[in-house]
Structures are given as structure tokens and as C-alpha cells.
Amino acid sequence: MKFTLSWLKHHLDTDASVDEIADALTDLGLEVEGIEDPAAKLRDFTIAKVVHAEKHPDADKLKVCKVQSDEGETQIVCGAPNAREGITVVLAKPGTYIPGLDITIKVGNIRGVDSFGMMASEKELELSDEHNGIIELPSGEVGENFADWLAANDPAKVDPVIEIAITPNRPDALGVRGVARDLAARGLGTLKPVTVDPVPASFETDLKVSIDNDTLDGCPVFYGRLIKGVKNGPSPAWLQDQLRAIGLRPISFLVDVTNWFTYDLNRPLHVFDADKVAGNLRVHRAEGGETIVALDDKEYALQAGQMVISDDNGPESIAGIMGGAETGCTEETVNVFVESAYWDPVQIAYTGRALKINSDARYRFERGVDPAFTPEGLEHAVRMIVDHAGGEVSQVIKAGEVPDTSRAYKLDAKRVISLVGMDIPESTQRQTLTALGFSLDGNMASVPSWRPDVQGEADLVEEVARIASLTKLEGKPLPRMDAGVPKPILTDGQLRQKNARRTAAALGYNECVTYSFIDRKAATLFGGGDDATMLENPISSEMSHMRPALLPGLLRAAARNQARGFMDMALFEVGAAFHGGEPGEQHNLVSGILIGRTGPKDVHGASRPVDVYDAKADVEAVLAAIGAPAKVQILRGAREWWHPGRHGKICLGPKKVLAVFGELHPKVLREMDIKGPAVGFTVWLDEIPTPKNKSATRPALAAADLQAVERDFAFVVDADVEALTLVNAAAGADKGLIADVRVFDEFIGGALGEGKKSLAVTVRLQPKDKTLKDADIEAVSAKIVAKVTKATGGTLRG
């Protein structure tokens, strides 16, 4: 919403400066987005008089002028044809910036004659395109500031333009008058009365307006008057100036009038060319399928239920949104029908959205125009049209009734103070509401008809607080809910996320935050991409589906990094993935990927390609950090995006999957443009059982005093025997004695023959009550061999 200072002063009697007004507006909730002050660039120019002018000795078209300024007489060489003795001019002294030329004037020497400044043209000051000569002022004293002279003599030229942002609750401030009212309530001036002297009817028209019964809820009232014999044409200068200043293009007087009242009083109007209206006007709902070419020259197909104004030829106006081109006014229009109606905000909002029309009328009606002002608004417009363009006016044609919006709410002065936390005396509170147009009966405040947003006591509080100025609010400590040291607040799930995140970073992974939506192809590769998780209005096809997992986003990120020349990386993310489209159909994951080598090639030869066991180490560290049970099963058969032979599911039983680690399927990597193998892991954070024992106390440490003994065994087993089977068998041989079984070597093929491998384990024996003798060790070794042989079908390697 834009307006000029002089337009504001049309409604507000004030001496406040532009800056004071701007500060107040922002504080009041009418946030100033910009101020354009044409005077600002003219402040350095002063008024001077040419006391003598003669031809330049060496140039026919130049004159050497003696100019009287506030600093005495000075000499200026000037090329303007009108430079002559006796005229009052606008002087730019050396050092002054000339906006129209984008230069700063310096002392010059023109063909041998010194020149101390410049006399400006209107174009050079960006006042107009006039450049045939320098400015000749009809008045003005030597030394007077030119900006001040303009403000006094030609204010439109230096009228500051203020642009404010209007929140959706303030339709009243979409008119300059509403803005003025707020400022007056704040004490920045006095609101001037607005009155109109209605034009008396001089003839009776037969034109009728009707509102269908089913449309009265959308258009409760419609006023109009017919004006015959107007003379349309360009608007008067002041009207054109004001419209141009706020960025509107003057079109013709009749159209400009409606635009002006839209901005001045927030009263959108429509003017029909009465000669193009066939028969009577009827406000009704579209049946659906009718078309209308609107004033923007676009054709719109109306949907059933949308409100239109029709004549005998069909729809002529999209009610409250945009008039029709067919009955619009032109320069030739002589007979007009002026409409002032009230349209229901909700219905206008829906229709406007459906038809995708953004007009000043829709913008205002959907926020709420003052219904009570409907008839008066009409009289304002008719008066202005007749005063300027002449014509005879019919009786007022009216359909429906102005809706009753009267309501009152209790002003609870104590509650206001309690909510705002500012000590605003009750008298001030009442004064504020009165200034805003509320009327008070006891402690009941009746809401003015132009404030549809005020719907309860809380709104009164807001009005009082806003006018009192929230800038003046002073903080008061928020007392603690419980005295003393604050209690921990993170839930188990939150702690788990935090610990998983910090652990992954400690393991050398860089945390990513990738978009929650991803392209259908990537989503499909990871088990998603169905319609349930699809967005209706994605901003691009790259972001069409909610992610079914974190891995696709990480792989896309990896591909981007590879494209930048970074081939080795460790990335992870902690966040939600979506298994459905209903609220709550999301689950928390942590996923990591390792791509390329463990590090750049190095002097120690430590760099090697990453592999499944790197991913396994990291997933185990993450699981340990978030308190997952140490005893787990490792199963196969995870989803299809893992390498079928090179992955493991970390499970508590076949159905409870805590995590998966492994190599990603080469086909998936190819589809996602990843170079080289990639390994990764995913942990289902919500699946980790919460430890039952919340006590801080640890179990006592059982550290045996006796020396432990380690023995190595190597077994030849079939190649597909899993190491964990062997380890579990060995560990089960004597649970009391065997503290640990660790695989330290795997050897495949060679002399062992096809399909065989050797697995070597170290078994650590921890005696508890007596030192082990050779015979004890022999005995447990035999048990281990027996158990392993039975479990794996292998043999002890000789």
C-alpha cells in the first residue's frame, strides 16, 4: 500500500515530519517498507537571481551570467536560450550533485571563461523531461532552499511517497483514511472529517438491480446510480499526480475515480458503460461454464456458484473481483452506471483464488471492506464524477440491505495490563479505542464497521497495546517453573539422535541436511515413490516425493561432490523418512555412506578402498553410542538396494531390525551416477529398545585376579559358513571360562581346495578360582573343537 504525504494530509491534520510518521507507522503495525522523498535530492539547490547576462566572447550560444546567490555574486557560463538578466533561477554551487546528469558540479573554465556552478533545468533535477531551458521561478528569495520553495509552491513535485506493508487483518488500512486514523489515535495529528454532499437526483431511471436469494449471503447489499451525459477524458492533474505517485497509470477520469476511492477510502467501485448494458442487472451465482472477458482482456470460465453480475446478454462483471471488458468505460463513454456493493470476503477469496485473478478489488473485498460505508462511498464517487465530468444523476438504485455487523466486546482493563505487561491506565485504554472509532458503553466496546478483524476481547487488547506502542514494552523476568537447578529436558529419542549424530561425526563423517523431498526415480530405488508420498504441487520434479530413506539424498549429495572432484567422502544424516502420506507416518533414521578410499593416497600406504567392514565398524559404534543391546543377530535379506551378498541386518530376532550395513547395490549406484563402490549403513533409531534400568549405578566390576590364557585354533570350513556361527559355537564350549572369541584370520582357497576356507580364532580363557593347568586347557580345547566341528561341519586345521 502506497500513498503520498499530501494524500495523508488530506485526512490527517499534522505537523509531523515524514520520519516521525514512518516511525509511528512501523510501530503501529503498518510496517514502512520504503520512503521515496523527491525533496531529498534537491536539498543542496538554492534560489538565485541572474543580475547580468552577456554573450560569451568566444561562443555564440553561450552566455556569461552574473548571478546573485546567498554567498554573493558569482559568475556562471550558461548555454540555455532563456538565460537572461532578471530571472529567478535554481542554482547548483560547485560540489553539488546533479541527479539528472549523475555528476557533481565543479568550478569550470568554458572557452576561457571561469564558471562557478550551474543553473538547472527541470530535467536535470528530475522534476520533468523539460530541458529547453533553465528553470525560471515565478517567486522565491535569493538563498532560499529550492526544496522548501517547491514544498510551498508546487508540493506535488516533492510529495514523499510512503509504502507500507498491510497485515491481512487490517483492511481498513488499505485506504489512506484508515492509515490516518491510526496515526491520529497515536497522537500524530487530528483526523479530518470526511463528508459528502450527495448529488440530487434529476431523473428517474428504469434500470433495476436484483440479487438472487441464494446470493444474498455473498452480496447482501448493492447500490448504484446512473449518470447521463458525462464527459470522460483525462483526469485533472492532481488526480493523475497522486495515482502516478503510488505507481498507478491514469487511464481515464471515470476509471481513475474508482481507483482513487479504492486507495483513499478502501471503497472499490465499478463503473459500467450504461449504453452497453442490456436490460437490468442481476447479481447471481454462475451455473458453471459461462465465460467472460474481463477488464484485463483475458477470458475466464466461471465455475458454478461464483458470483457474477449479468445483464440480458449474460455475465458482465466478475463480482467484487473484476469488471467485464464488454461493459467497461472508454473515452467515448457518456452514460455510466456506478456500482458500490459489499461482497463477502470468504466467497471473494475462493473465487479469486480459483480464477487466479489478483486485482485491487479482490485484495480488498477478501480482507473486508466497510459494509456500512457502501451507500456513502457511492455518493463520494458520483459527486466527484459530476463535479468534474458533468452529467445528470438518477435516483439511488438499491438491492438488499447493509448487513448488520454491530457487535461489542468487554474491555477488561486489568486483563489488558496482565496480558501486555504494560501499565496502561484504563482511561488511556478507553481513549485509544474511541480514537479508533469504537464506541464505549460502560466497559462494552462496540466495534466500528470498518474493523471486521475485531472479533473478541483479545482484539481489543491488541488495539490498546499497539497504540500504546510495543516499542516501549520493557521486559520482565519469566519466573522459573520450579526453583533450583533445571531438570534435564531431552527425551530418550532426542538423546539418541544427538548421540548418534555426535558419534558419526566423531567417526569422521560430515553431517548433511538434505531436502525431505526427492525425485521419484531416487525415491523408487529406495522403496518409495508411490502416490501416497507424492506432493500435489512440488516446486520441481527433483523434489516430487517425500523421501522413503536418507540414503538417496546422501547419494545425490555424493554425486554432486564427485562432480566437483571430491571422490572420497563420508557423509551422514539424521532425520525423518516417510513411509506414508498420513501425519505420523514417518520414522527417524541415521544413515551414513562411505565412498572411495579411506583417505587420500599417502606415504604410509594406509589408504585403501572403503569396504563393508568399515561400514560395520561405524554402525556398531553408533549402535553402542545410543545404548543398543550388545547381543544382536546378523541376518541377511535386507531390501533390494543393498548388494545381495555383502550386507548384514543387525537384528534382535528376525523381525526386529535395528540397522543394516553393507555395500550398496551396483545398479542403484549406477542409476544415481555414483562412481565406484559405496558402502553405508542405516539405523532405525525408534527401534532401539529403551534400557529398562534407568539407575546411574553400575554393576560391580568382576575383574579376575588370575592370569588369562589365550589359545589359537584354525578350522577348515565350507566357504559359506559364517564366522559368527563358528565364534558362537566356540564361545558356547565353556561359558564360564571363555571370556572372548575373536576371529583373526580368514584364508580362502589355495591348498584348501575349492569351496573351502580357513578361519582362525583366538580364544581367551579367564579362570576365576584357580590357575589353569595344562590338563584344563586341553580339556576346554577339545570341547571347543567338538562344538565348532558340530556347528560348522568343519575340521581343525592340522
Added chain:
Amino acid sequence: MDDLKSKYLSLIADAADESAIEDLRVQAVGKKGEISLKMRELGKMTPEERQVAGPALNALKDEINSALSAKKAALADAALDERLRSEWLDVTLPARDGRVGTIHPISQVTEEVSAIFADMGFAVAEGPQIESDWYNFDALNIPGHHPARAEMDTFYTHRAEGDDRPPHVLRTHTSPVQIRSMEAGGAPIRIICPGRVYRADYDQTHTPMFNQVEGLAIDKDISMANLKWTLEEFFSAYFGARVKTRFRASHFPFTEPSAEVDIQCSWVDGQLKVGEGDGWLEVLGSGMVHPKVLQAAKIDPDQWQGFAFGVGIDRIAMLKYGIPDLRAFFDSDLRWLRHYGFSALQVPTLHGGL
């Protein structure tokens, strides 16, 4: 006996290596060594002679033994020195590489914010990111026709043909978490709701997903003045400098009165500094929770009142850490992650600093 002593001490002093020392040991105090043989002769002496010669011989033996071990140690030291002199490594060669991981600024700042509000008794609440339009809009006093609803650039989920339910939305703010938390726990309540939010907007300064933290405090007599204090305490703790705020009247459907909150800042040479100067930067929206919102969350607005606010996590991360471009937050460029990320051990705490 003195001859013997000076002979061996000088031989020991001259010994060149460990084997020479060993030879001397055998020669002097070995089983058949010169001193051992002399000691054997003690048996043949008279008791009087023995009383003199015995202790003297023992003393001599001890002296020779300690001279032997001293020399042996000296020789070992010299040999070690010699070996170490040859064991030179170029320590300017690079160390073995270790990957260095990082925490994303959004996670770091979320933890910082949580630490500050935890001290003021706020818990951290979470909720669904796909929301019903009731939780995202209606419960927050944004009915279907409300202009704010259109202005929010909402993402809607797809509805299958014939499914006439209103589409769900990707939450446009974390306010639905406030509603769900109030429904579940009633009043009094103090929570912050950090998390991802979505709006269909993508340009220089907007991404279709960003992160927000909202706060909610409901009690018997919480006022807007308490809100101002809470936010000033928060910003001061967060930026590590006393930060003043300026409240300006505004409008949000879910609060009344509503205020936009600016923080004090200065711009010097294009560099923004929070907590000094006389500039103001708009960072946050806030207000007193609208009675209709409390009602929607089944809290009696005649009994309870309180404030709510919302601020962009990415935005305050950019302000504090001088990160220029929002879009880069979600691009996962390794160079960015390493440059703007945080060490795993840099856990924000109030006592250790944020």
C-alpha cells in the same frame, strides 16, 4: 690387594665393549677369578689373619662388581646413543590421515537453542512433518479462506482419485507441534519446537525447506513483558553479547497482540554485528497466544494465557556464524560442510559456552 684393585679398576675403565667387561668379570670375580681364588685361601688363614683379610676381600669384590656394572651401563648408554643417532626419521612427512567429521550448523544451533531454553524450563517437543490442515491451519485460527493461508505457499500432498478428504500439508511452521503438545499435556506448559518446515518458495533467500524453532509458554499470568525478557535473555545467551530487542505491532492469526521482534545490530563495512549499534534487524515473530488457539488445544483461555514465538534456525545460524547463503545449507558441498561445520566434541553447554 691394593695392586689388584688398581689393576682391575683401570682395566674396567679401559674396557671397550660388553664382552670385554664380561671377560674381566670372569677374570676377577668369576668362579676361578683372581679375587675368588684369593677368597678361597681365607680357609687356610689363621682366625686373626682371616679377620683382617676377609672384610677387605669382600669390600674389594663389591667395589669391582659395582665398577663392572657402572661401566656396563655406560657402555649400553653409549651403544644406544649410537643406535639412535642412526634412527633418524623425516618427521615433516605427513601423519597418517584420519577423517575429520563435522556437525551441521543446523544441528549445532538447534542444540544451542535447546540448551538455553532448557535452562528456562522449556522442553523440546516434536511432531509430524506431514500434517492435517486442521493442525497446521484451522487450530491456529487460520480458516480456509484466510489470506494468510494462501500467502504461506503451502505444499499439499497428493490425494488419490476419489479420495475427497482435504489434502494434508507439509507443515508450514512447527506450530502444529504446539497444538499437539497442549492437547497432550495441557497447561502450564513450556516447550520449544524445533524442526523442518516447508514452503513452496525457492530463490536467493528462500528454500522450499527450512528450519524453525517455535517457543510456547502458557501459565496463569505470563505477559508480553515476560516474552520480551525471555527473548532478550535468549538472544544474549545465543549471541554471547547483551542484545536488545524492539517489539513492533504486527499480526499473526494465532497470536493477539502480535509483535515482530527486531534485534539490535550494526553494519560496519558490510559486516553485521548483533548486540551493538543502533540498527535493527527483523528476526522473529511472536505474540500472546490467541484465545481461539488455546481453545482449539483444549485449554481454557479464561484460566490460562501465555506467549508463543517463532524464529528461523538457519537464519540465526547465518547471523551468528556469518554464513552467507541459505541454499548452501542443503547442498551438502563437502567444502561447505567442513568450513561451517562443528567438531563432534564441540557440544554446546551453558557452562562451557555456546
